[in-house]
Amino acid sequence: MDFTLSEEHNMLQRMVRDFSQKEIAPVIKEYDRKQEPIPFALPRMGELGILGLCFPVRYGGQGMDYISLGLACEELEALDTSLRVAMSVHVGLCATTIFQWGTEEQKQKFLIPLAKGEKLGCGAFTEPGCGSDVSAIRASAKRAGDAYILNGEKMWISLASKADYALLTMRTNKDAAKPSQGLSTFIVDLHSPGVTSGDIHGKLGVRAGSTGWINFQDVRVPLENRIGEEGEGFKITMSAFDHGRYTVGSGATGLLRAALEASVKYSQQRTTFGRAISEYQLIQEKIARISQDYEIARLLHLKAGWLQNQGERCTREISFCKKFATEASFKAADDAIQIHGAYGFSDEYDVERYLRNARGAIIYEGSSEIQTLIQAGYALGQREDKPLRCELPAYDVEEWQK
Amino acid sequence: MKIVVCVKQVPDSAAKVVVENGKVTWGDAPLVINPWDEYAVEAALQQKEAHGGTVTAITMGGESAKDALKHALAMGADDAILISDPALSNLDTQATAQVLSAAIQKIGGVELAFFGRQAIDGDAGLVPAQTARLLDWPALTLASTIKVEGDSVRVERAIEEGRQVVTAKLPAVFSLVKDFGEPRYPSFMGIRKASRAVIPAWSLAELSISAPAAVIAWTEITNPPSREVKCDIVTGGSPEEIAEALADKILAEKVL
Ligand SMILES: Cc1cc2nc3c(=O)[nH]c(=O)nc-3n(C[C@H](O)[C@H](O)[C@H](O)COP(=O)(O)OP(=O)(O)OC[C@H]3O[C@@H](n4cnc5c(N)ncnc54)[C@H](O)[C@@H]3O)c2cc1C
Numbered sequence: 001m002d003f004t005l006s007e008e009h010n011m012l013q014r015m016v017r018d019f020s021q022k023e024i025a026p027v028i029k030e031y032d033r034k035q036e037p038i039p040f041a042l043p044r045m046g047e048l049g050i051l052g053l054c055f056p057v058r059y060g061g062q063g064m065d066y067i068s069l070g071l072a073c074e075e076l077e078a079l080d081t082s083l084r085v086a087m088s089v090h091v092g093l094c095a096t097t098i099f100q101w102g103t104e105e106q107k108q109k110f111l112i113p114l115a116k117g118e119k120l121g122c123g124a125f126t127e128p129g130c131g132s133d134v135s136a137i138r139a140s141a142k143r144a145g146d147a148y149i150l151n152g153e154k155m156w157i158s159l160a161s162k163a164d165y166a167l168l169t170m171r172t173n174k175d176a177a178k179p180s181q182g183l184s185t186f187i188v189d190l191h192s193p194g195v196t197s198g199d200i201h202g203k204l205g206v207r208a209g210s211t212g213w214i215n216f217q218d219v220r221v222p223l224e225n226r227i228g229e230e231g232e233g234f235k236i237t238m239s240a241f242d243h244g245r246y247t248v249g250s251g252a253t254g255l256l257r258a259a260l261e262a263s264v265k266y267s268q269q270r271t272t273f274g275r276a277i278s279e280y281q282l283i284q285e286k287i288a289r290i291s292q293d294y295e296i297a298r299l300l301h302l303k304a305g306w307l308q309n310q311g312e313r314c315t316r317e318i319s320f321c322k323k324f325a326t327e328a329s330f331k332a333a334d335d336a337i338q339i340h341g342a343y344g345f346s347d348e349y350d351v352e353r354y355l356r357n358a359r360g361a362i363i364y365e366g367s368s369e370i371q372t373l374i375q376a377g378y379a380l381g382q383r384e385d386k387p388l389r390c391e392l393p394a395y396d397v398e399e400w401q402k
Numbered sequence: 403m404k405i406v407v408c409v410k411q412v413p414d415s416a417a418k419v420v421v422e423n424g425k426v427t428w429g430d431a432p433l434v435i436n437p438w439d440e441y442a443v444e445a446a447l448q449q450k451e452a453h454g455g456t457v458t459a460i461t462m463g464g465e466s467a468k469d470a471l472k473h474a475l476a477m478g479a480d481d482a483i484l485i486s487d488p489a490l491s492n493l494d495t496q497a498t499a500q501v502l503s504a505a506i507q508k509i510g511g512v513e514l515a516f517f518g519r520q521a522i523d524g525d526a527g528l529v530p531a532q533t534a535r536l537l538d539w540p541a542l543t544l545a546s547t548i549k550v551e552g553d554s555v556r557v558e559r560a561i562e563e564g565r566q567v568v569t570a571k572l573p574a575v576f577s578l579v580k581d582f583g584e585p586r587y588p589s590f591m592g593i594r595k596a597s598r599a600v601i602p603a604w605s606l607a608e609l610s611i612s613a614p615a616a617v618i619a620w621t622e623i624t625n626p627p628s629r630e631v632k633c634d635i636v637t638g639g640s641p642e643e644i645a646e647a648l649a650d651k652i653l654a655e656k657v658l
Contacts, residue, residue, distance in 0.1 A: 011476055012593055015476075
């Protein structure tokens, strides 16, 4: 077993870190306070290839592997969660799902501009009345000749008002034997007539990110925009969540690291009772745990990345990674604030933003409760991965350069 | 057009460099490409984009110095050469220039030889001029813009008093300032190319030179004297009052 990262991985990590340090760090506090996305952030990430880094070159990507995607998410969220959220929905939910389930024509038409960052994608599953329970989706797509007519509302959608395309799941059959069998997935141009969207303000965290709603009123979507077969929507949505959760978990690992670095630095500078607070065991205990959790989270995301490279389904491992890293990152941010004392409570330092940003990830892309159900299901033998009609392709260095 | 850019590996600018028991150390901080040389690579790539040709990055150092070359390759340099020999240690700038000029000659047909204005560790800033002297080429130092026109070049030099425009015949040696724009990030394609590149290592024998001897010896190195820092907090009822008190203090202390 070889735990060393390749030179390529190290260079990629440094490059993404340089980008976020040089271009995002100087402005993040300002935009987080204004509750506005940094206008140049996503265009720059597109230009630099970050928005398509793990796709083959022929699909507009950069030909890197799935581990690289995790490492990039770690670096981005070490700076700010909003950058990683864009990766989760654009790369994870949207582009990777097209890569896995789309036809060659769909990849040509949608994946290439997404991977090149010319178009932005999002993933829209949650509705005002349902989140965790995907099988309860009510927004509908009715077949009308060579098109579908979409009606309904999606809620809490990251990049709702910014994205060009949404990969979304709708109900195509109200009378299916099992509700989950009546769902279908589509890729929808959000500039189509009948689509309206807006932002949600007043969020606890990810304030430099965009989250909103999308409404569909008699939106005509051509037949060729259906991803997979009619009735395959539930399975496709679960694949999308695998991709999204992997980026959420690897990203939260970055937040853990940021909390660790901030805590180490501050604790060595701050003195009380004549000594640096880093010399007190009660402070050391917190720092030790954050560093241990960072190590665990990193191992979990690297393993999930490695399994994806091998072409193995890893819903279970991704669930471990997502749940562990997001919960640990929230705890780490909380401890980091404690270590910073009153200064941690002020937005003069970054750690209060870490805490606000970390919270959401324990809810979205499958809450911790849902992850627990998944994990228990595997452990108790009630859940197994059945082969899918379309599996995520294993990473192949040569193939990816074509 | 054949462009060579000479780069050096140095401790990260964020590293805390100190002297311990007469030896310089930077703890476990990483070694990186000298930041000024990153600008030189950027400028070289811009020249290549404008006129075509190739960019070759060279460095003198141990096996680890390949990382600096790989950074240049990942940014877009076409190839890279490491100059490495057990006899190359404790060199001064003049000896370094002997090695680099021999390498530039061996590469052959070079028209532009680029350097950063100085290395952030030694801070001498002499190697470009000394290399030019040994090659018998014009030395155009502190260049802020470079315009190649046929077999000559027009250079704006950033000097403290303003800008100076100079021209010279090619080939020439240049030391560059920051005005070429922020160095580009390595691209993913570049990263892949760099991580797979097999970088040739040239020994002194391959350069057909004997080990150059330093003419300057380092006899001692010390930390700067530690400064006594006193902190005064200026208070007042309003920002204007505080500013006034601060201004008075600055004048009284003769800071301005
Ligand atoms: C910042 C942010 C960004 C988001 N981005 C997106 C996006 O891009 N796309 C998208 O589709 N959605 C997005 N969401 C929505 C998110 O995925 C949902 O909020 C999440 O799936 C939970 O759904 P819910 O909020 O409806 O909660 P519910 O499903 O109503 O759950 C409420 C509570 O009950 C618990 N619960 C539910 N079922 C069970 C059970 N069986 N056993 C035990 N406990 C249970 C849940 O864990 C939760 O604690 C985002 C949300 C946030 C906050």
